[in-house]
Amino acid sequence: MYKLCSLLICFWLVLPLPAQTIQSTVLNFNTREPIPFVNIGILGKNHGTVSDDAGKFSLEVPKAGWSSSDTLRFSAIGYQSVDLVLLHEPELPPSIYLKPITLTLPTVVVNPKKFKRPKVLGHRNNSAKMVFFFQSNRLGTELCNRIEVKKGSYYLKKAHFNIAQNKFGPLFFRVHVYENAGGKPGKNLLPKELIISSELKSGTLSVDLAPYNLVLDADFFIGLEWVKTLNKGNISKDLQFCIGLGQDGGIFTKTTSQAPWKEQSQQKFGFRAHLGFYVEGAAE
Numbered sequence: 001m002y003k004l005c006s007l008l009i010c011f012w013l014v015l016p017l018p019a020q021t022i023q024s025t026v027l028n029f030n031t032r033e034p035i036p037f038v039n040i041g042i043l044g045k046n047h048g049t050v051s052d053d054a055g056k057f058s059l060e061v062p063k064a065g066w067s068s069s070d071t072l073r074f075s076a077i078g079y080q081s082v083d084l085v086l087l088h089e090p091e092l093p094p095s096i097y098l099k100p101i102t103l104t105l106p107t108v109v110v111n112p113k114k115f116k117r118p119k120v121l122g123h124r125n126n127s128a129k130m131v132f133f134f135q136s137n138r139l140g141t142e143l144c145n146r147i148e149v150k151k152g153s154y155y156l157k158k159a160h161f162n163i164a165q166n167k168f169g170p171l172f173f174r175v176h177v178y179e180n181a182g183g184k185p186g187k188n189l190l191p192k193e194l195i196i197s198s199e200l201k202s203g204t205l206s207v208d209l210a211p212y213n214l215v216l217d218a219d220f221f222i223g224l225e226w227v228k229t230l231n232k233g234n235i236s237k238d239l240q241f242c243i244g245l246g247q248d249g250g251i252f253t254k255t256t257s258q259a260p261w262k263e264q265s266q267q268k269f270g271f272r273a274h275l276g277f278y279v280e281g282a283a284e
Contacts (some may be wrong), residue, residue: 008045009033016166017064018063018064019060019061019265020061020062021059021060022058022091023026023056023058023059024056024092024094024095024096025051025054025055025056025074025094025100026040026051026056026057026074026226027055027093027095027096027098028100029095029097029099030099030100031073033053034051034077035055035175036052036053036055037050037076037228038051038055038074038075038076038098039073039076039140039226039257040057040073040074040140040251040257041059041256041257041259042070042071042072042073043073043258044259045067045258045259046136046256046259047059048138048139048255048256048259049138049139049140049256049257050140050179050227052140052227052228056057061086066084066087067087067133070085070258071083071084071085072086072089073258074096074098075191075258076098077191078100078191078193079098079101080101081099081162081183082098084098099171099175100122109245114284115153115215115281115282115283115284116282116283117282117283117284118280118281118282118283119154119280119281119283120278120281121149121281122147122148122222122274122278123145123244123246123274123275124276125162125243125275128202128240128242128243129241130242131240131241132240132242132243132251133236133237133239133240134235134253135253136255136256137235137236137249139229139257140226140230140256140257141225141235141236141253141255141256142223142224142226142253142254143188143223143251143252143253143255143275144176144185144221144222144223144224144251144252144254144261145223145249145250145275146180146219146224146250146252146253146274146275147219147222148224148248148249148250149216149218149219149220152217152284153215153216153283153284154279154282154284155214155215155221155284156209156210156214156215156216156246156279156281157208157209157210157279158207158209158214158279158280159206159209159279160204160205160206160243160278160279161205161220161221161224161276162203162242162275162279163201163203163241163242164240164241164276165201166201166238166240166279167233167238168235168238169230169231169233170199170230171227171230171239172195172197172225172226172228173196173225173226174193174194174196174224174225174227175190175194175207175222175224176194176222176223176224176225177189177190177209177214177221177222178220178222178223179220180219180220180221181223184252184261184263185221185252185261189214189216189220190212192212194207194209194212195227209279214264221252222279224277229239241275242275242276243273243274243278244274245271245273246271247272248272248274249272249274249275250263250264250272250273250274251263251264251273252264
């Protein structure tokens with residue numbers, strides 16, 4: 001009888017909690033217009049998504065078991081974040097309103113005499129022999145690579161992402177440039193959205209950073225976030241990025257919006273894996 005009870009308890013513990021689907025529309029508080037590509041998710045957990053072009057989203061979460069620390073966050077560049085405690089919000093209102101905030105581009109005068117030496121930061125690995133994938137098939141999943149700045153200041157001109165193979169189809173990404181916060185991606189340094197789309201099958205996906213006037217003198221992170229589904233493929237299996245090994249770098253991943261960053265384990269012999277992500281800049 002004891003064994004039977006123990007078995008039943010163990011079986012109950014591994015059963016998934018009943019799930020519910022929460023959905024709403026994210027709107028601009030001032031204009032009442034929809035906000036596309038808002039990051040929506042439970043802080044520190046792997047439940048998240050991104051709003052579509054019309055600001056709508058649908059997210060499956062457990063029905064019960066919430067604590068006062070389980071917070072659903074809505075965040076977007078240029079808007080104040082909104083937090084809802086799930087314990088107190090069994091159902092979401094039909095609309096979630098985000099208030100715009102004023103962001104200004106940093107004033108940078110790019111003096112050719114000061115920033116004149118071309119410089120490549122990061123890793124230009126373009127071999128398809130070693131590859132890496134997104135770690136989930138959820139919107140908001142992200143890959144991020146540390147870019148080392150050894151000495152001096154650099155004006156960032158272009159970012160490049162080496163794709164080994166794309167069987168997924170059309171791609172729709174948001175580009176991020178993060179400050180280094182204790183060895184992990186921190187504050188987003190871009191003052192507005194940087195969205196790119198491509199149907200590239202393999203090769204280098206490039207984006208212009210010059211309009212954002214970024215001058216950096218310390219290590220930073222460059223990342224790609226999947227924010228829109230254009231087909232029914234599996235991005236965690238069908239899209240491969242080039243990687244290599246080196247002393248610097250380091251790959252960080254997120255499974256979805258608001259999920260925690262996870263650093264991929266260090267390789268043997270002290271080498272670290274790094275993505276084929278790099279930035280063209282101009283040095284002093």
